[in-house]
Amino acid sequence: MILKNREKSRELLMIESLNNRMKLSGKDKTHFYNLKKGFEGEVLFDRYIVEFVKCDCLVINDLLLQVNQTTFQIDSLMIISDCLIVFEVKNFEGDHYYEAESDKLYTNSRDVEIVNPLGQLMRAETLLRKLLQNNGFTLPIKSTIVFVNPAFTLYQAPMNKPFVFPTQITQLLTQLDSKPSRMTNKHKILADKLLSLDLLDSPFKQIPEYEYDHLKKGITCAVCSSFSLVVEGQSCVCLSCDHKESVTSAVLRSVGEFRLLFPERKVTTMAIYDWCGGVVESRKRIQRILDTNLKMVGKFRWASFE
Known part of the structure; x- marks a missing residue:
């Protein structure tokens, strides 16, 4: 077992x-x-x-x-x-x-x-x-x-x-x-x-220095890591390898990546919209995905998600 x-x-x-x-x-x-x-x-x-x-x-x-x-x-x-x-x-x-x-x-x-x-x-x-x-x-x-x-x-x-x-x-x-x-x-x-x-996470990680503004924005393909994704209806389609993934799954995967690299930053609609690089053109669509799948903390312009 x-x-x-x-x-x-x-x-x-x-x-x-x-x-x-x-x-x-x-x-x-x-x-x-x-x-x-x-x-x-x-x-x-x-x-x-x-x-x-x-x-x-x-x-x-x-x-x-x-x-x-x-x-x-x-x-x-x-x-x-x-x-x-x-x-x-x-x-x-x-x-x-x-x-x-x-x-x-x-x-x-x-x-x-x-x-x-x-x-x-x-x-x-x-x-x-x-x-x-x-x-x-x-x-x-x-x-x-x-x-x-x-x-x-x-x-x-x-x-x-x-x-x-x-x-x-x-x-x-x-x-x-x-x-x-x-x-x-x-x-x-x-x-x-x-x-x-089990310590789970090594205290001896070797991570290169990075800054948010210097990182390429966009949603990467879950299979080939390409940035060549387009939204077709309810799916994100990779133009490089033809992999299909639901928009919801792709956005939530990007949220996970955002949290991994920037644990000190709040997950907001604007933050994730910017991180996704405009692949999902509608901010409201991103907000609906966050509303449905994450817990909202705060209200109005102070709202963020956990």
Whole structure:
């Protein structure tokens, strides 16, 4: 049973929006690419779990925890009868090399060192064990690094490291699924405790600086992120990919984006009309959508929506 589904982080959502509405620096583009690629890899691993793991177990995705003032992240945590399994998911692509003497990873050119995920994994395992001890839990922990991208190759891969490669994922999960497992109240209490300790939002976000006046206004397509939307009756139609979405849905999605980037600003009819860039030509139509779907606070020119 999956207790916590995976969602895009606040950081990824913000940079995704800013990438559509302003020119990112090379450094910020690289950070955005890495976040996006990492999320896609984690979602791919989630699909494997849903398809191949049917046994009685509990799965918690994307945990952000803290112990002794130290924050750590777990991509996927599986609770089975006799242990916890920590999965560190990596979506690396292309040829990589492992140097046993230095315990380092390099890209195919051998001149770019990659942060060794083993260090991340061992750190997460150590901190999780400490957190469990602090809360009176004693289940053993097993950890593994899962390379999900089928276009990834690691040359000189050591046999004694907890690496699972793309062709081995199905076998790993099938073996886990075949083990006898039964969830008890003890396991559910542990899962609930971990969920209660989840920080949800990372305090270490790397968001580029931005200002409202410098951002491109308009409604973006929910599928291709294009600004080429036109209103046809009750629908917003993308001229780039032909995706159709109700005007109400498109406006409310834009409200969510506005709130994400500018939480200190009030949601008013004029603010959302300006943010949507005139795609919805009638302010009254926007006001009706806000009236119907959000709670109004205040009256007349002081009215805003929550």
